[in-house]
Amino acid sequence: DISSSSCHSYKIPKHQQVGRMGGPRKLLQRVGDCVCIGIASFLIWRYALDEPQNWTQTKQGFGELFEAAGDKWDEWDLGNFSNVLDNLDDFSFADLFDEDPKHRQQGDNSTRSWKSGFIQPNNGGLHLTLQNALDDTWQNEFAAAVKDWQESDALELSTEKVAVDHACNRVYGVMVVCNGNFGASGWVGINENSINYRGVIVSSVAKMNEFYLRNANFDLRRFTMCHELGHGFGLPHTDENPYNKNLGDCLDYTDDPEENLIPGEVNMAKLRNLYLTRSLRRVESNGAIVETTELLV
Numbered sequence: 001d002i003s004s005s006s007c008h009s010y011k012i013p014k015h016q017q018v019g020r021m022g023g024p025r026k027l028l029q030r031v032g033d034c035v036c037i038g039i040a041s042f043l044i045w046r047y048a049l050d051e052p053q054n055w056t057q058t059k060q061g062f063g064e065l066f067e068a069a070g071d072k073w074d075e076w077d078l079g080n081f082s083n084v085l086d087n088l089d090d091f092s093f094a095d096l097f098d099e100d101p102k103h104r105q106q107g108d109n110s111t112r113s114w115k116s117g118f119i120q121p122n123n124g125g126l127h128l129t130l131q132n133a134l135d136d137t138w139q140n141e142f143a144a145a146v147k148d149w150q151e152s153d154a155l156e157l158s159t160e161k162v163a164v165d166h167a168c169n170r171v172y173g174v175m176v177v178c179n180g181n182f183g184a185s186g187w188v189g190i191n192e193n194s195i196n197y198r199g200v201i202v203s204s205v206a207k208m209n210e211f212y213l214r215n216a217n218f219d220l221r222r223f224t225m226c227h228e229l230g231h232g233f234g235l236p237h238t239d240e241n242p243y244n245k246n247l248g249d250c251l252d253y254t255d256d257p258e259e260n261l262i263p264g265e266v267n268m269a270k271l272r273n274l275y276l277t278r279s280l281r282r283v284e285s286n287g288a289i290v291e292t293t294e295l296l297v
Contacts, residue, residue, distance in 0.1 A: 077181075078166040078167055078168075078180035078181055078182065079164075079166035079180065079181070080181055081181055081210055081214050083181070083211075084181060084210055084211050084212075084214040084215065085211060085212055085214070085215060086215055087215050087216065088212060088216050088220065093188075093220065093242075093254070093255050093256075093257060096186060096187060096188050096212065110236060111234060111235060111236050111270060111274065112193065112195065112199065112200065112201055112234040113126075113200055113201065113234050113274045113275065114126055114128065114200060114201045114202075114233075114234060114275075115196065115198075115200045115201065115202050116200070118173070119275055120156070123276055124156070125152075125153065125154040125155055125156055125275045125276055126154060126155050126156065126233065126271075126274070126275045127156045127158075128155070128156070128157055128158075128174070128175060128233070129157075129158050129159070129160055129173075129174045129175070130146065130157060130158070130159045130160070130174065130175045130177055130229075131159075131160050131162045131171060131174050131175065131176045131177065132159055132160065132161045132162065132177055133162050133163065133164060133165035133168070133176055133177060133178040134164065134177060134178060134179050134208070135164045135166075135179060137179075137214075138179050138208065138221070138225070140218070141218070141221045141222045141225045142159075142177060142225060144222055144225075144226075145222065145225040145226040145229050146159060146229070148226060148261075148262045148263055149226070149229055149230070149233070149263055151263070151268070152263070152267075152268050152271045152272075153268075153272065153276070154268070154271040154272045154274065154275040154276045155233065155271060155275070160174075164178075165178050166178065166179065166180035166181070167180065168180060168205050168207050170192075170194060170203050170205050171203060172194075172202060172203050173202065173203060174203065174204075175203075175204040175205070175206060175229070175232040176203075176204070176205045176206070177205075177206045177208075177225075177228075177229070178205065178206070178207055178208070179207070179208040179209075179210055179213075180207065180208075180209070180210060181209070181210045181211050181214070182207065182209045182210075182211060183209075183211050184211060185209060185211070187209060188208075188209050188212045188213055188216075188220070188224050189206070189207060189208050189209060189213070189224040189225070189227060189228045190206075190207050190209070190228065191204060191205070191206045191207070191228040191229075191231035191232050192204070192205045192207070193231070193232065193234070201234055204231075204232040206225075206228035206229055206231070206232050207228070208221070208224060208225065208228070219257050219258040219261060220257050222257075222261055223250055223254075223257035223258075223260060223261055224257075226250035226261065226262060226263065227250045227251060230250060230251045230263065230267060231251075233271060233274075234274055235251055235267055235270055235271070236251070236270075237251050237252070237253060238251045238252040238264065238266055238267065239252045239253060240253050241253060242254050242255050243255060246259040246260050247260070247264060247266070248260060248264050249262065249263055249264025249265075249266060249267050250262060250263060250264075250267075251263070251264075251267055252264075
């Protein structure tokens with residue numbers, strides 16, 4: 001025997017049934033339930049969904065609400081450092097590069113530039129904001145890496161301290177730098193550049209993986225920070241063999257990070273080529289395409 005109203009359904013024991021509505025007490029209970037549901041619906045409509053005026057806006061509001069809830073859950077999880085490694089003594093630092101997505105996937109080690117709107121004319125270079133979403137344990141490594149990259153005459157960097165974001169949410173037009181516990185992924189750090197349909201960078205996220213780095217030494221952390229910022233500017237790896245001679249720059253794979261802590265001249269030259277030069281193409285009478293690259297002054 002099921003007795004229902006417009007608010008909900010539930011089973012009523014036969015000995016409590018009085019007529020169709022189940023008696024005055026049950027009627028009051030149902031009215032109370034409807035009032036509670038109505039109040040809750042109003043609060044959701046007004047405060048959680050931002051007062052949608054039609055069904056389309058309501059669906060959009062619920063979608064954003066669920067997305068925000070998912071992001072918050074991810075942030076709680078990624079900010080849990082209770083299960084990280086005590087140190088990297090049992091790892092060869094070079095072995096971690098075997099799982100680097102840029103190393104595994106052919107074509108990912110290409111050079112890319114930022115969208116032209118971020119590159120200033122008249123030899124002004126790339127003007128980029130780095131949003132510092134790191135927790136307090138990473139401030140020294142971040143400051144050192146930014147200072148090192150600012151030695152480039154092709155970069156004009158500004159930093160903005162924002163709320164700590166272990167979920168590493170992307171922001172258009174900037175590079176977000178963050179740390180979180182991404183687990184035993186095989187990578188100590190990763191950079192994810194967002195590329196538009198023209199093949200240029202429009203946003204970047206540099207992630208430090210605390211599963212490996214939370215208790216690592218300063219040199220390992222500084223190398224990783226410098227490395228991922230470099231990718232965020234559009235630079236490729238200098239060399240992908242971590243066991244050969246170190247080249248002295250932080251985009252060179254290495255088993256001895258203390259020898260590759262800062263950007264090298266090869267990195268600076270590529271930045272100048274990206275942001276301080278102009279390339280012109282012309283078609284010769286025989287059909288040959290000639291590209292001229294000019295270093296602007």
